Amino acid sequence: MRTTDLDQRGLTEIPAGVLADHGLEHLNLYHNELTELPEELWELHGLRVLNLADNRLRHISPSIRRLSKVHTLDLGHNELSALPEEIGELPALSEYLYVSGNRLTELPDSLCRLKNLRYLGATDNQLTRLPERLGGLKSLRELRLYHNRLTALPESIGELDSLRELHLRGNRLSELPETIAGLRELRMLDLRENQLTELPEALRTLPKLQKLDLRWNKRLRLPEWLGTLEENDCYVLV
Known part of the structure; x- marks a missing residue:
């Protein structure tokens, strides 16, 4: 894989030579001072891995849809207030999408x-809020959403039947949908620091759950069936 690694260089713009390398497959621009991206970047159609994390980006162009081979995309720790709808037009995006630490x-x-x-x-x-059709992410194995302002989860979350880890710490959830029973591959469920008052009985039916973290939900009433999970080798933290 042809790689250009330009992390931690203090760059304020992408070098012209990089933008002209149309055979480039892996571009790492982590931890620079980029505030905007040139349109030429989206012409690098061979890119498979693009790391733009820890810059000062406020906008991602709709032209990102041209990166039809990208399977790993890191936009974390920038100043983004929105993502373009065109991000859903990346057919090869399969390994990793990271947008944490933005706005x-x-x-x-x-x-x-x-x-x-x-x-x-x-x-x-x-x-x-989360998209109502979140369940369309049928191959998702790990979903990390901690430290946001979510008050509810969409009913379609139960359609994520490949999901193994769900991290929801530090939100404002007061309840969980009964459809969570559909998460038959779930191993880890982190619900710390929410506003839960009760748990759906659907949780006790998850056959592969290994860890359930309920700490710091001050108003949570613990159900009698919680002990059943522990008997089935699920580590429960309350």
Whole structure:
């Protein structure tokens, strides 16, 4: 894989020579001082891995849809307040999408078309809602949403039947949908620091759950069936 590694160089713009390398497959621009991206970047159609994390980006062009071979995309720790709908038009995006540490209040509905995506990290933003069709992410194995402002989860979350880890710490959830019973592959569920008052009995039916973290939900009434999970070798923290 042809790689250009330009992390931690103090760059304020991408070098012209990099933008002219149309055979480039892996571009690492982590931890620079980029505030905007040139349109030429989206002409690097051979890119498979693009790391733009820890810059000062405030906008991602709709032209990102041209990166039809990208399977790993890191936009974390920038100053983004929105993602373009076109991010859902990246057919090869399957390994990793990381948008944590931005200023996002929502994720685009088009994201749910990424049916091959395995990892989504959107922690430490200002998310107040999730797309209603979240269940379209059929290959998702790990979903990290901690430290946002979520008050509810969409019913379709139960359609994520490949999901193994769900991290929801530090939100404002007061309840969970009964459809969570559909998460038959779930191993880890982190619900710390929410506003839960009760748990759906559907949780006791999850056959592969190994860890359930309920700490710091001050008003949570613990159900009698919680002991059943522990008997089935699930580590429960309260």
